[in-house]
Amino acid sequence: MPFRPSANIAELRESATIAVSQRAKALKAQGREVIDLGAGEPDFGTPAPILEAAKRALDEGATRYTAVEGILPLRQAIATQGNASFRGTEAIAATDVVVSCGSKQSLYNACVTLFGPGDEVLVPTPSWTSYYEMVQLARATAVEVHGDPARGFKVDVERLERHATPRTRGLMLNSPSNPTGAVYAPEELRAILDLAATRGWWVISDEIYQRIAYDAPAPGALDVAPRRDNLIVVNGVAKAWAMTGWRVGWTISPPAVAKAMTALQSHTTSNTATVAQYAALAALTLGEPVDATVRAMVAEFKARRDAALPILQASRALTVLPPEGAFYFYLKVPGAGRVPDAGGAFCQELLEKAGVAIVPGSAFRTPDWVRVSYAADKAQVIEAARRIVATADAMA
Incomplete structure (x- = not known):
């Protein structure tokens, strides 16, 4: 056939x-x-202490299904890390965290959950190739917003507003950037987040490279956002901890969005590998080693x-x-x-x-x-x- x-x-x-x-x-x-x-x-x-923690988890029976959204200790660790940055009034709870099979699935979950036919999503360009395809898979339209090469292709409020229409539903952000290596300064991020809040747009902030910054720390959205009711933060262990093959990513989102993404994931992959979740927990909690x-x-x-x-x-x-x-x-x-x-x-x-x-x-x-x-x-x-x-x- x-x-x-x-x-x-x-x-x-x-x-x-x-x-x-x-x-x-x-x-x-x-x-x-x-x-x-x-x-x-x-x-x-992958750092040796993480490997050792994964081996211990296997010896202790970490081979069965977990909750779709991930093991509670890992989600608590992610929430604790998020709260250390966030200065708003809506504290992050473990129930706001969904652990997925890599940050790629986290991004996909967010796009499919938030966007649909007729929606437009602003994508600062150049951006990681999968953003455009994920928006398309959600049956929405990716709108390229080309940044200024003199500023590392970063976009600003004026460029975003020029490309916005009544159909604009959301915005993809990535800092540090793949492919340019550009990092948004705190005031640049804050201005973009303020615009999105004013216009009623969802913001998906991909922060997978946040720990790989050289001359100054790379701020995340939670560092500057006064509120997070329209914010989905995506991160994972792949890049900073050299754990690409472990396939552990996550989202921090408003409770209703987290619940919807958990339902979606329950019908696709269900939980990410149990032992990988314990390895990610070690990455986040072992500290100095x-x-x-x-x-x-x-x-x-x-x-x-x-x-x-x-x-x-x-x-x-x-x-x-x-x-x-x-x-x-x-x-x-x-x-x-x-x-x-x-x-x-x-x-x-x-x-x-x-x-x-x-x-x-x-x-x-x-x-x-x-x-x-x-x-x-x-x-x-x-x-x-x-x-x-x-x-x-x-x-x-």
Whole structure:
């Protein structure tokens, strides 16, 4: 029987980051030497105290179903962490927390629960590729709001208002940003949250990279929001604790939204893996043994950034956005404005001739740009930066 995709998924795009990784692996399998800077995944191992806590949990029988929304101690720990930041009057309770199979599912749950046909959702652009597709899966419309490259592509109140209509229902935020590494200052976040509250918009704040910031702490929405009745905060253990494969993310939301997302999740994945939840609990509660490892990882990311940044900035053909957080460089490449999908053409040239895999900016709705991850060995990052510059200058 011929396959015809349903209308639900007919317009979905393949994840560009996964496609790049697959192509790099294919070349490696052919014996090619490839530096893969496409993945958004820390190259560190999960901290040993977390592994030990997971092993103990298994020995103690953490192999059965849990509540759909997650084990109570983990949700209490997440609520406690949220309350340490939040200065509003609505204290966060464990019942406001839903633990999911990674922050990707948390984001999806929020989009499908909050948005539907006829709704428009403002998406600061460039943004992580899955935001646009998740909004589409909710049968809403993602509205691209392009930020100013001179400000790391961050959006402001004026840009958001220019793109708003009576159908605007919500806003996606991400700081530190994937793909640009930009970090919103407290006053910038506060202005956006005030606008959303005034206009009656939901705000989904993706803070998965919050702990990976270099020159100043990255504020979260709860740090500046006076209220949270229109706010869904998304976070998880994947990036800061090098736990991508454990698949634990969560939302903090108003009680009615948390209840609705729990009901949705009960009909999809149910609870995330039990042992992974205990590992996440250890990440949040063990304190200094784990926190010291996280600080060391962030310091190494900063060292890589600081080593590669001047190499990239020396190119006569690249525009480089210095990242303030996350672990990505965002680069404007030769041919921008002249060559259709200049970023895609550059990525192909770089991979096939120089053996470096990066992600085209078209994945993030900015086709003149490319994303370069520095979640790799420092020596490889430096060598890749040199190859990127050589390729760019040769193409200019």
